[in-house]
Amino acid sequence: MDKTIQVRDLIKKNLNNPKNRNIDKIMPNIFLLAASISVITTIGIVLTLIFDAFKFFKEVPLREVFSTHLAPLAVNPSFGILPLINGTIITSIIAMMVAIPIGLASAIYLSEFASDKTRKNLKPMMEVLAGIPTIVYGFFAYSFVTPLLMTIIPSLGAKNALSPGIVMGIMITPMVASLSEDAMNAVPNAMREGALALGATKLEVTLKVVVPAAISGIIASFVLGISRAIGETMIVVIGSGSSKNFSFDFTQSMQTMTAYIVEFTSGDAGSGTLGYYSLYAVGLILFVFTLLMNLFAQYISRKYREEY
Amino acid sequence: MTNPINANNDDKNIIFDVKDLNLWYGNDKALKGLDFQIKENDVTAIIGPSGCGKSTFIKTLNRMVELIPSVKITGEILYNGTNIFDKSLRVEELRSRVGMVFQKPNPFPKSIFENVVYGPKIHGIRDKRKLMEITETSLKRAALWDEVKDRLNDNAYGLSGGQQQRLCLARALAMEPEVLLMDEPTSALDPIATAKIEELIMELKKEYTIVIVTHSMQQAARISDKTAFFLMGELIEVDKTQKIFTTPRDKRTEDYVTGRFG
Numbered sequence: 160m161d162k163t164i165q166v167r168d169l170i171k172k173n174l175n176n177p178k179n180r181n182i183d184k185i186m187p188n189i190f191l192l193a194a195s196i197s198v199i200t201t202i203g204i205v206l207t208l209i210f211d212a213f214k215f216f217k218e219v220p221l222r223e224v225f226s227t228h229l230a231p232l233a234v235n236p237s238f239g240i241l242p243l244i245n246g247t248i249i250t251s252i253i254a255m256m257v258a259i260p261i262g263l264a265s266a267i268y269l270s271e272f273a274s275d276k277t278r279k280n281l282k283p284m285m286e287v288l289a290g291i292p293t294i295v296y297g298f299f300a301y302s303f304v305t306p307l308l309m310t311i312i313p314s315l316g317a318k319n320a321l322s323p324g325i326v327m328g329i330m331i332t333p334m335v336a337s338l339s340e341d342a343m344n345a346v347p348n349a350m351r352e353g354a355l356a357l358g359a360t361k362l363e364v365t366l367k368v369v370v371p372a373a374i375s376g377i378i379a380s381f382v383l384g385i386s387r388a389i390g391e392t393m394i395v396v397i398g399s400g401s402s403k404n405f406s407f408d409f410t411q412s413m414q415t416m417t418a419y420i421v422e423f424t425s426g427d428a429g430s431g432t433l434g435y436y437s438l439y440a441v442g443l444i445l446f447v448f449t450l451l452m453n454l455f456a457q458y459i460s461r462k463y464r465e466e467y
Numbered sequence: 468m469t470n471p472i473n474a475n476n477d478d479k480n481i482i483f484d485v486k487d488l489n490l491w492y493g494n495d496k497a498l499k500g501l502d503f504q505i506k507e508n509d510v511t512a513i514i515g516p517s518g519c520g521k522s523t524f525i526k527t528l529n530r531m532v533e534l535i536p537s538v539k540i541t542g543e544i545l546y547n548g549t550n551i552f553d554k555s556l557r558v559e560e561l562r563s564r565v566g567m568v569f570q571k572p573n574p575f576p577k578s579i580f581e582n583v584v585y586g587p588k589i590h591g592i593r594d595k596r597k598l599m600e601i602t603e604t605s606l607k608r609a610a611l612w613d614e615v616k617d618r619l620n621d622n623a624y625g626l627s628g629g630q631q632q633r634l635c636l637a638r639a640l641a642m643e644p645e646v647l648l649m650d651e652p653t654s655a656l657d658p659i660a661t662a663k664i665e666e667l668i669m670e671l672k673k674e675y676t677i678v679i680v681t682h683s684m685q686q687a688a689r690i691s692d693k694t695a696f697f698l699m700g701e702l703i704e705v706d707k708t709q710k711i712f713t714t715p716r717d718k719r720t721e722d723y724v725t726g727r728f729g
Contacts, residue, residue: 275536349573353635356531357586357642358563367589372576 208446211439218433224440227405231423231434238437240444242405246413247448250324250395251388253409257328258384262335263377269336270343271365282337289333297397300326305398318400318412327394331384338383342376343369375460382456386449392417416445479506481545482646482676483528488542490523492535497523499700501542505646505693510668510677512691512708514684516728519697521680522570525648528678529565530558547645563590566639567648571655572631574623574638579606579615582623582634586642601641609637610667629660636667647671649679653686665690684724688712696720 173179216224219238226239265285269278304322309315315322346369354364370377392415400412401422414422420438429435483505490498497520505511513521526532528544530551544551551561563586574582583605584598592598602619606612611633615626623634632652639647649668653661668677668690681687687694688708695705696715704711704720715721722728 347573349569349571350575352531352534352569353573353575353638354585354589355534356529356562356567356569357589357638358559358561359586359589360559363589367585368575 208439208443211436212443215436215440229403242403243416243419247415249409250320253324254327254388257325258331258335262332265336266339270340285333293393296326296330297394300394300398316411320399320409320413323394323398327388327391331387335380335384338380339377342373346372374463378460386452396421416441482507484545486543491539493537497700501702503705507676509693510672510691511693512687513680513695514687515697520700521697522650525650525680529562563642564644565646566644568635568652570651572635574631574634578620579623580619583637583641605637605641608640609633629656646676651680
């Protein structure tokens with residue numbers, strides 16, 4: 160009996176200890192602070208972009224911004240952004256034409272057909288591919304893929320959009336594969352069994368049950384891949400060069416938005432000049448691009464979500 | 468009679484003839500030398516304590532058990548005279564004739580309509596009118612039509628658990644199978660939904676051969692014609708349900724059905 164009373168007293172004392180109660184109040188605030196850091200940083204970045212981009216848009220008429228003539232260092236500089244947007248979109252499309260089919264096919268293989276042993280060996284290998292620094296991919300594109308492609312397309316320029324596009328696709332493939340595989344793995348086995356018990360083959364189960372059920376995750380992986388391609392810098396700087404011509408010829412050099420920023424932050428534009436502020440304008444447009452991409456992804460994945 | 472415990476020798480057609488069936492999971496022997504027959508239009512209940520191999524056995528009948536890696540099987544199961552393990556019989560064909568309803572309702576995350584027509588569709592039926600017809604008859608047979616006929620395009624996950632299970636039944640019936648395997652189909656359902664499924668089974672046995680695994684002896688007694696009692700991977704006894712529950716021949720069966728263990 161005595162013992163019970165003692166334990167109760169101890170618990171009571173502990174419950175009334177102000178130190179313990181304070182910590183319960185303080186800790187959630189610390190967690191909140193940690194969570195706010197990323198939000199605050201995002202707001203900071205957006206504000207910086209908007210303010211400095213505003214200075215640019217004040218000087219340069221919108222009609223000039225959305226023109227195809229880009230010559231920031233000319234005597235009469237012109238800041239048409241369309242060649243950069245064009246370069247970004249074309250390299251990204253090429254990248255996704257590589258990454259989506261290969262990534263999705265690998266995910267299907269890994270999740271539905273590979274034996275446990277194969278999966279255990281293959282997945283880490285793919286993740287190594289994702290860990291290679293992008294600058295390595297850059298000179299892989301420039302010094303290996305471009306010469307290789309020249310044997311097929313003789314007119315290919317030493318700097319071109321095709322080869323960095325393909326290499327970016329290879330870089331993104333593991334990400335698409337890994338995220339899509341996670342989404343497909345999350346589909347309950349009971350669903351596969353349900354379909355198999357109706358006499359479906361493994362391929363039918365995969366294409367008509369598993370992929371549709373995982374589609375929101377799969378699309379999310381595509382969009383993350385596209386965002387990655389749009390934001391990718393080193394590969395296109397090295398592989399695609401800095402031609403500011405507006406053209407759809409992907410066998411020739413093109414400059415992307417990111418490559419433009421690299422070119423101008425490495426010394427060509429003095430602080431406070433119009434060229435300097437143009438960087439922020441390009442940065443802002445880049446940001447809007449990825450933002451729209453993500454909103455689009457959310458819309459698509461909500462629309463096609465299959466609840467289970 | 469070669470096997471003394473096999474007493475269901477009436478003159479109905481034999482649908483499944485199980486001959487010396489052994490099954491291992493890795494090194495664990497889960498089914499030990501099973502010999503018995505499942506007859507046409509019978510409801511055969513399989514009872515026994517947890518881990519006795521009753522689920523394993525029913526999943527062997529449509530070869531779903533092979534999804535588990537490391538499974539090894541010896542012996543034969545003749546389905547209408549053809550060994551189901553024979554290479555000449557495609558497993559998809561077997562499963563299209565032997566439907567299955569699982570322990571937990573597992574509809575696809577699609578509309579009610581798409582769920583019912585999934586099987587017919589993958590087996591090549593494309594005609595929209597025909598698919599609609601299949602949906603109506605299957606849902607009617609599963610006693611679900613009146614509840615869902617106005618919302619066939621709604622997601623199946625909006626249905627209650629009991630309705631989902633009847634949808635899974637309708638999905639299996641849409642294939643017009645010969646046999647229905649049911650692996651504890653009511654264990655995740657409330658008593659009212661259970662009663663509905665049981666009523667359905669009584670109705671469906673006119674057209675189908677039904678094998679049902681159940682952990683509820685009352686359920687076996689209520690709905691089955693034959694009952695098989697499994698213990699530790701062995702078939703102890705199979706007979707007319709009434710006989711199993713009143714005058715079983717084996718002491719272990721008696722102990723189990725009277726609730727002395729399990």
